[in-house]
Amino acid sequence: MNKQSVKDVDVKGKRVFCRVDFNVPMKDGQVTDETRIRAALPTIQYLTEQGAKVILASHLGRPKGQAVEELRLTPVAKRLSELLGKDVKKTDEAYGEAVKAEIETMNEGDVLLLENVRFYAGEEKNDPELAKSFAELADLYVNDAFGAAHRAHASTEGIAHHLPAVSGLLMEKELDVLGKALSDPERPFTAIIGGAKVKDKIGVIENLLEKVDNLIIGGGLAYTFVKSQGHEIGKSLLEEDKIDLAKSYIEKAKEKGVNFYMPVDVVVADDFGEQANTKVVAIEEIPADWEALDIGPKTREIYKDVIQNSKLVIWNGPMGVFELDKFAQGTKAVAQALADASDTYSVIGGGDSAAAVEKFDLADKMSHISTGGGASLEFMEGKALPGVVALNDK
């Protein structure tokens, strides 16, 4: 990476404003998935070991510029403290005199967590005044929030204009792994794109066609492609205004010699839910009143073969509605194929794909699980990430 990292600068005795992505799922005031907290530990531990005063900042949820009680970071501070095995103080604000006074009392190696930065309207607007207020708290800025690197906000981008700014270790690792995968991919290189966000992901597909040998489409977004080939898709998910684009991508794949895989059979349901009647049908036989909610057994076999014969696979988005057991087989088959393909480097991006891999207990069999969904997609699309661009060059 051409950006300075925390290892390129002297941090001893310095007040370090470290932006992390602690946007973790919570239920009843408890953190329910601590993956992102664990992922930030190497940077936090490095900074404390080096004698920095570590001031952590994060967003949680989308409170829209005002304080929302359920979105305070207090439970995160508690969990972080347990994981670090040391006291983590938490302030009720993210800047200002009370926060400065608290920082005054910090010793080298201490860790402080600021309140949710999105409680302030200026955060998402990238307000320069708020960025300055954050910068006043510290001597150095470290951005370790890969999951929020695609956002140009006061704590991810603005602040970097007011302090020496370097990347954290997680940020560096994410960019290295994804960057290597895309710039000098081991071949055959396969991308698997699923999920439901057709609008978000269609741009990625175009960019990936320039790079991959195989492109596998599954999940809800597959049916816009299926429809573009003239098949009826019943009540399956459809993005009407993307049909022509989908068709053009299939043509582009042919021109480029990219193998383009779509479902050949699907699990259809007469209702959305565990109680639905289901059956497996060929792709050209989806009944008008039914909805395709998973890829079928023949498709699973084909996708499995492609995965097994690949050296590098990036996977974003589930193959079906995996949250319901009836429609989880396709996603499970892909996850299992990746787990079994020991010679294949597997990169998982996207909250739901990561959750699926966790659900099937296969997370430790994947080569890299990215902490950023939107961020990894934008990176793969070839877009610059504002939170990275703003950091000091090497």
Ligand SMILES: Nc1ncnc2c1ncn2[C@@H]1O[C@H](COP(=O)(O)OP(=O)(O)O)[C@@H](O)[C@H]1O
């Ligand atoms: N065939 C389908 N029809 C409707 N929804 C689907 C289908 N396949 C997958 N999904 C849904 O897509 C959601 C995940 O999509 P998305 O947010 O795009 O993925 P990710 O978070 O991995 O990027 C899941 O909740 C899943 O239930």
Ligand SMILES: O=C(OP(=O)(O)O)[C@H](O)COP(=O)(O)O
């Ligand atoms: O969870 C996140 O995004 P992701 O679900 O795309 O990985 C990041 O914390 C960014 O959050 P945001 O999409 O509210 O800016």
